[in-house]
Amino acid sequence: MAVDSAISSPLGPPACEKDAKALRFIEEMTRNADSVQERVLSDILTQNSQTEYLRRFKLNRATDRDSFKSKLPVIAYEDLQPEIQRIANGDRSAILSAHPISEFLTSSGTSAGERKLMPTIKEELDRRQLLYSLLMPVMNLYVPGLDKGKGLYFLFVKSETRTPGGLLARPVLTSYYKSEHFKTRPYDPYNVYTSPNEAILCPDSFQSMYTQMLCGLQDRHQVLRVGAVFASGLLRAIRFLQLNWRQLSQDIETGTLNQKVTDPSLRECMGKILKPDPELARFVRHECSKESWEGIITRIWPNTKYLDVIVTGAMAQYIPTLDYYSGGLPKACTMYASSECYFGLNLNPMCKPSEVSYTIMPNMAYFEFLPHDPNSAGFTRDSPPKLVDLVDVEIGKEYELVITTYAGLCRYRVGDILRVTGFHNSAPQFHFVRRKNVLLSIDSDKTDEAELQKAVENASRLLREFNTSVVEYTSYADTKTIPGHYVIYWELLVKDAANSPTDDVLKQCCLAMEESMNSVYRQGRVADNSIGPLEIRVVKNGTFEELMDYAISRGASINQYKVPRCVNFTPIVELLDSRVVSTHFSPALPHWTPERRR
Numbered sequence: 001m002a003v004d005s006a007i008s009s010p011l012g013p014p015a016c017e018k019d020a021k022a023l024r025f026i027e028e029m030t031r032n033a034d035s036v037q038e039r040v041l042s043d044i045l046t047q048n049s050q051t052e053y054l055r056r057f058k059l060n061r062a063t064d065r066d067s068f069k070s071k072l073p074v075i076a077y078e079d080l081q082p083e084i085q086r087i088a089n090g091d092r093s094a095i096l097s098a099h100p101i102s103e104f105l106t107s108s109g110t111s112a113g114e115r116k117l118m119p120t121i122k123e124e125l126d127r128r129q130l131l132y133s134l135l136m137p138v139m140n141l142y143v144p145g146l147d148k149g150k151g152l153y154f155l156f157v158k159s160e161t162r163t164p165g166g167l168l169a170r171p172v173l174t175s176y177y178k179s180e181h182f183k184t185r186p187y188d189p190y191n192v193y194t195s196p197n198e199a200i201l202c203p204d205s206f207q208s209m210y211t212q213m214l215c216g217l218q219d220r221h222q223v224l225r226v227g228a229v230f231a232s233g234l235l236r237a238i239r240f241l242q243l244n245w246r247q248l249s250q251d252i253e254t255g256t257l258n259q260k261v262t263d264p265s266l267r268e269c270m271g272k273i274l275k276p277d278p279e280l281a282r283f284v285r286h287e288c289s290k291e292s293w294e295g296i297i298t299r300i301w302p303n304t305k306y307l308d309v310i311v312t313g314a315m316a317q318y319i320p321t322l323d324y325y326s327g328g329l330p331k332a333c334t335m336y337a338s339s340e341c342y343f344g345l346n347l348n349p350m351c352k353p354s355e356v357s358y359t360i361m362p363n364m365a366y367f368e369f370l371p372h373d374p375n376s377a378g379f380t381r382d383s384p385p386k387l388v389d390l391v392d393v394e395i396g397k398e399y400e401l402v403i404t405t406y407a408g409l410c411r412y413r414v415g416d417i418l419r420v421t422g423f424h425n426s427a428p429q430f431h432f433v434r435r436k437n438v439l440l441s442i443d444s445d446k447t448d449e450a451e452l453q454k455a456v457e458n459a460s461r462l463l464r465e466f467n468t469s470v471v472e473y474t475s476y477a478d479t480k481t482i483p484g485h486y487v488i489y490w491e492l493l494v495k496d497a498a499n500s501p502t503d504d505v506l507k508q509c510c511l512a513m514e515e516s517m518n519s520v521y522r523q524g525r526v527a528d529n530s531i532g533p534l535e536i537r538v539v540k541n542g543t544f545e546e547l548m549d550y551a552i553s554r555g556a557s558i559n560q561y562k563v564p565r566c567v568n569f570t571p572i573v574e575l576l577d578s579r580v581v582s583t584h585f586s587p588a589l590p591h592w593t594p595e596r597r598r
């Protein structure tokens with residue numbers, strides 16, 4: 001029931017006192033976006049005034065925007081590589097941040113094939129926690145009664161390593177789930193999960209998924225929302241159920257736990273949760289053995305009000321499949337965040353995916369916006385970019401996000417392109433357009449054009465002894481299967497038909513391409529099972545010329561035509577598929593270890 005109107009919020013009547021406070025905070029931050037930004041910048045510059053980085057640019061303790069903007073360069077990850085390497089190697093001096101670097105967060109964005117390392121400080125955890133604490137109060141405005149049941153969320157930790165200097169390096173969510181903020185979170189009736197912490201924190205992805213699914217099935221009538229971080233993760237859970245429902249039903253029937261779950265603390269915890277329930281086991285078997293899995297989510301969890309998954313950006317490709325499995329349940333994209341910094345939240349989370357806008361919270365970092373012109377060649381030293389402040393962005397325009405964080409990133413280009421859709425008070429709201437330079441993505445992997453080119457070059461070396469070369473290629477992220485996989489179309493020039501490459505050789509080419517991919521891709525293949533084997537589809541000679549003819553018939557200029565290195569327009573994919581002469585899949589997993597190569 002909504003609390004009385006005295007504490008009502010312009011966003012709507014809060015569900016409880018705690019929500020009222022959170023909504024008031026959102027109002028306060030967004031009403032005063034510019035002054036909050038000014039204070040944040042001043043705080044960051046004061047806190048870090050004696051760091052090597054700020055001293056290098058002779059900021060002389062200035063904390064105002066003009067000095068900051070005139071003295072500090074806009075940078076990308078590669079510009080910080082030397083400083084980051086020193087920190088990783090154990091240099092504890094105040095290089096980027098006055099506060100000690102507590103750990104590195106490993107981004108899914110890569111540099112030279114390895115995850116980018118983002119230095120972070122302890123207090124950033126509080127800031128992330130603060131953003132999380134705003135999500136349910138907003139959701140409760142749109143979906144009443146979420147305190148009457150539970151959330152089935154598939155959440156996972158990933159492997160962590162240490163840098164040569166001894167700092168932990170791990171993904172931001174792993175850091176969060178392992179923190180006391182998460183592990184000892186106070187009971188909140190609006191935020192009860194079916195998964196026990198032991199299941200979420202189990203490092204083995206099979207055991208973790210198995211027990212989370214088991215708990216979700218056992219609590220099926222109480223589940224009011226089903227989620228994962230990204231859409232691909234939720235679909236992986238559905239696939240897991242397809243592969244494991246027999247064993248899961250067996251466990252439910254007998255109230256015992258599959259021997260494949262070996263983690264002692266997880267076994268102990270599940271021992272207390274599991275109860276024999278033959279009727280539920282019968283139900284699960286009945287539903288899962290049906291030929292069609294259409295609407296399976298709502299069949300098994302009939303009280304689900306929405307799916308809580310990100311379906312913006314690269315994840316939009318999964319919307320039709322999610323709709324199929326859930327009978328078109330609403331898909332809530334609640335927040336926009338990264339390893340570098342958590343940015344903001346969606347104030348209208350039940351809107352259609354195409355209408356999702358994220359409101360950047362001005363207290364999280366200092367934000368600047370680089371006007372994005374897809375046709376410009378970029379900027380040079382002589383023509384530095386003109387960055388715009390948070391409150392000065394214009395509706396309809398696209399910008400690249402640039403951040404200055406408490407942890408010491410200064411005027412750092414995140415690589416995301418955003419379009420302004422409106423304002424909440426004086427805080428702008430952004431549609432996530434895309435991440436720069438990403439050609440292919442299935443899960444959290446991001447492969448750019450240069451990486452794909454290199455992979456094709458490396459693989460095509462295997463064709464030399466067959467006097468064969470790759471004359472043209474393009475690619476496609478095939479998400480019709482779960483997990484999805486990369487498809488690479490090759491047009492070959494075979495000079496000696498009697499000695500053309502065999503299926504075996506082309507399979508090895510698939511594997512060679514996978515070995516060339518960045519570590520996030522290889523981790524997805526090896527550890528997370530979130531990406532399926534890469535496939536090469538060899539097309540008939542002349543196919544790429546047809547592709548060009550098609551593009552020209554649709555208005556492309558013949559002089560400027562370039563072969564697209566990734567295709568997703570259905571008629572083009574269909575054209576390519578209709579010319580396929582053979583298909584080949586990677587026969588093995590590429591190499592991957594948690595350790596970094598450099």
Ligand code: AMP
Pocket residue numbers: 106107108109172310312313314333335336337338339340414416432434435444
């Ligand atoms: P990572 O550094 O691995 O944490 O990845 C962060 C990146 O994921 C962001 O910079 C975005 O490109 C992408 N991302 C995060 N949240 C969203 C969202 N809600 N919608 C679309 N893309 C997102």
